[in-house]
Amino acid sequence: MITTERQGNVLVIVSNNPPVNALGQKVRQGLLAGIEAAAADASIDAVVIRCDGTTFFAGADITEFGKPPMGPDLNKVINLFEDSRKPVIAAIHGTALGGGLEVALACHYRVAVPSARLGLPEVKLGLIPGAGGTQRLPRVVGVAAALPMVVGGDPINAKKAAEIGLVDRVVSEGKLPEEAVAFAREVVGKPLPVSSRRTDRLADAVKDPAVFDNFRREQGRKLRGFEAPEAAIQAVKAAVELPFDAGMARERELFLKLMAGDQSKAQRHLFFAERAANKIENLGPGTPLIPINKVGILGAGTMGGGIAMNFLSAGIPVTLLEREQAPLDRGIATIAKNYERLAQRGSLTPEKVEAAMALITPTLSFESLADCDLVIEAVFENMDIKKEVFTKLDAVVKQGAILASNTSYLNVDEIAAMTKRPEFVLGLHFFSPANIMRLLEVVRGAKTLQSVLATAMALSRKINKIAVVSGVCYGFIGNRMLSPRQREAQKLILEGAKPWDVDRVLTDFGFPMGPFQMADLAGLDIGWSKEASKSSTVREVLCERDRRGQKTGKGFYDYDENRRGTPSAEVEEIIAGFIVQSGKPPRAIDDQEILERLLYPMVNEGAKILEEGMAQRASDIDVVWINGYGWPVFTGGPMFWADTIGLAKIVEGLKRHAALLGPEFSLSKLLEDKAAQGGRFNG
Template sequence: MPVTSAIHDFVAVITFSNPPVNGLGQAIRRGLIDALNEALENDAVKAIVVTGGSQYFSGGADIREFNTPQVQMEPSLHSVINAYEASTKPVIVAINGTALGGGLELSLGVNYRVASANALIGLPEVKLGLLPGAGGTQRLPRAAGLENALNMIVSGTPVLAKTLADTRLFDRISQGDAQDDAIALAHEVVAAGKPLPHVRDWKIDHPNAEGFLGFSRTAIAAASGPYPAPLRCLDAIEAAVLKPFDEGMQVERAGFMALLETPESKALRHAFFAERAASKVTDIGSDVKPREIKRVGIIGAGTMGGGIAMNFLNAGIPVTILEVKQEFLDRGLTTIRKNYDNSAKKGRMTAEQVEQRMGLLTPTLAYADLGDADMIIEAVFEEYDAKKAVFEQLDKVAKPGAILASNTSTLDVDRIANFTSRPQDVLGTHFFSPANVMKLLEVVRGKATAKDVLATVMALAKKIKKTAVVSGVCDGFIGNRMIEQYSRQAGFLLDEGALPQQVDRAIEKIGFAMGPFRMGDLAGNDIGWAIRKRRYREKPDMTYSKTADLLCEMGRYGQKTGSGWYDYKAGDRTAYPSAEVDAMIVKHSADIGVTRRKIDDKEIVERLIYSLVNEGAHILEEGIAAKASDIDTVYLAGYGFPVWRGGPMFYADTVGLSHVIAAMNRYAKGYQGDAWEPAPLLRKLADAGQSFNTTAKPA
């Protein structure tokens, strides 16, 4: 039963259970109402305690019910809160673990609250572009104080219950089991004949509420950028201060409904569900058991290898790291320690934690020392010969059942797997640089990769706090295959009349973390050069602007050389426009007979994003990505696509696929127009008036 009730003396203890986070789904809501009515009808019951158990009170709405009929079914959360608020017997909530969103709103509707000191308390709805919709904006300011409530609601960041101990929110902060303390409080309330307080009746006490709200409005407006939710949250909180409770609830409801339809909230909700959906692989059920990973081996102690190692060290997993020369090994260990020391200096970890992590790291020059590793990841040069040498060695020393992974960003994982006698144990783990910081992990599933190998790495990704997305095998996988078309268009724009700073400025203006040329300078322009050289051999029909090659021939590889598409100063990462590069671009246009023209920002944005969309459609058709939302997750987590636009495929849905096709047809008539042949899937969906994704609707 999802909701149970037990009598302790004269106290009815109502416990609800809906793993993993006690979401307030329809069955829970119905059960809470039934249990309340049963307790109210039982003359032996004098008080009621509501608990989510020993670990979790409630994480709020049950996201598994979104887009299902259960969302609309009564009793709603409002109905549950109203019923408990109207109880004629005292109700005490016992919060162990966490109370977020609707879980906290439910607790605000009862008479008394007891929370364990380290319980997480919050209203995170703003992170989905919404505001708390079940009274949170009205009751929390009354219970926790105006300033506390505003900070919690506008930021969406949970706080520890003990930090709110001096407010009216909690009647008792428990150092043990909140349920035991709640039962004890119930006895006290009944014995003393205490009244039944209601948060809705409390006044907000603040020495200068209107002045504080005015100051906050200015600050929030400056900080909220493209997101409308923070100011809408403030509107509702302001109503809690200035209006009677019921009128404030109307303002809250109106704000919630308005935000529900904003493109920003739709994009944020899409991103939220897309990330969770990415972790689920259709053909891998609960019957597939992951392998145990107690120790990891890393081949290569350079920038990528060291960064990859840190992910596992941070998760408490011992790492053996191998290099071919002692000097390379020493340099890698020094860099890892330096990274940790810098974190310690910034207060992100203690000196003891630094030593603890470094103590999990074992350096070696011998492949034999990797024999006890449960998973081995190579992070060597992006060349088949280098990969072949490594995997042939691993095939000899790795124990049976060890997972062998390649950190390749573009190469054929099936070909790499065939360098071993155990292709079923091989897959790709494409970490993004810097690997200890970037969230994205592309997990590349080879044709022979065993299901339990894939399940193991997907579970391990969660443990090391990565957003994992499964990709099939192709050149560049999902992210880099698409970014190549984006980069091609960026180059063609230079040929036709744009300059790097204009292209970057246009795409950054709509929310990208950085434009293609700043991105190239950061990653290293020589990396793209090496890929293009391979393309010239393998795909001679694919055309590129020669400007990027000319740049590399000038030795301008990016920030690491002090010059790339932009000029850089020592110790300064600011990208300064380069007269030398601009002159090279203009001369190149003349050399190839292209008359330069004025290009507006709209064209720049459309050509860059629609090139991603079209290649994404090919990737979906080929089954490289299982679903469009996986592609969006890759670009949100790894390529700086603005979250409030939902990813390239969601962005195309928002614009309308017929409009995307119309724009592509226009560009097909211009320079390098053969790059604009619509993918069959894109054309099919556009013709049918359909979209890549369906937008999730919250409760």
């Protein structure tokens, strides 16, 4: 796992701990032995730390979290690097993340190849660095450069790292071992730069301590609700205000508090949940995959174009089909515009944009899809239309190709039955905007082949999606659970709650928006027909009055020119009229009831999904809701959140509200049984 090799007067300590050279106990022990051996050997003048495989140390061994610690402690190991009287050089390729960057920071020098990325992503697990990252990084690069890395958690590239002083030299790709050794020989005999003893880069923050409050204010929206980012700011501030040892103690104190807290447990749960979602029941690792070399997409609208971009960006040719030339041209133009924005932001090079656009073939002919290996329909959400489309596809597309529906609600088995190859049909439910949202619900039909399912899961990784398998049911996992929440939101406003109070309760909980804000954003007239409208619901009346959401400047809210919404007196008047019609007087509804009425039925529906086998595991449901619907990450998802507050509390609340929840509500037996047994959905 850890080996050493001599190259003249340089000792090279090499880690080979696939897949990511995690800093587990055996690796730490090997590093300790290596640096001690270098210290004891008078013929060794310098030390290089590097890794075999695809990456430098990519972080701590997360499987050790929550278990009794096993020595040596990482701090002990890296303190020996820093205290070495012989220069220690970190040779970085791949990623140096978390504990990996903390190892590099304790080395006297860092060299990296251009493709390397360096970062401290612990905040994404609800933690902060625990081995000196918050103390050494600002001493090396300054507070202004350190804060985004520690608080945001996103890695930076080698070029940026060199610009801020984190990397001492960027070396040739593919020549890291020899160039790192050559660099080590250059610095032999020079004064050693020890990170923990530096104070020069802290001077700006000492002069202007407002840098921390300014950063909080600038990042406020991103950090809202999360505990770890604030702890990270406090830790970096300690690096400025306290001696190194006291700062380390403060870092440790903050780290341990977060480690024991619910938010970190939730975020660590999500980390493992996203990886578990790839493990499919009865689907072995040797399941043969169907080669996908060309993809066809029906529909060049917002959804179809977004879906196309996923494959184009992954280097997979796309044939894009529309019925008429004008919408086809608009779709191609929108894709080009989206790519231009990515290039302007620096997310893609102009060359990559050009390469992606070169892979798209626009067409008005169904026959152009004949040689595609996968065809995805993204047409109007209407069963009759989808049945007609699949009948045509079955007749045109080559045998052995996969046919997929991007339906959000409809029965995939009913769609598959229109073909002579139902075993090659499944649902691929992308979320809008499809080129940005990472969630993909893969809907397994009753006859879907194992190889078809395995191909869809492998392809999802290639196009950078987090895929979750669902069975066939109305709305699958996400939209099925959304339905009871939306239903209760509508009931609440007819009982006396204001739409903005309902929204506020959910945004205070951590959602980016509430149900009425979401409706205004999407457009209240989706599925509404002026000819069929009968003023029978609040939504119908709003649409009849041309209050159709943000696009018309008014919906449930009134909007200004910047699309900022404010409560609407007209909407209050409309709702009041419906309350009068109901014959029931409005009542005061407190925030706790609103929260329970909105979220407890969702947990109940999630439990039913598990009972019916529509989701493989509770954590899959959490992955869907966090990645597709904005459920706050720091709660771990609806099912983990239910575990955290207690299933008995959920059941008690549902029974208390049963009369208001109406005849459509029934309590999940799985939820009731687990609550009675003191059980949990997740582990």
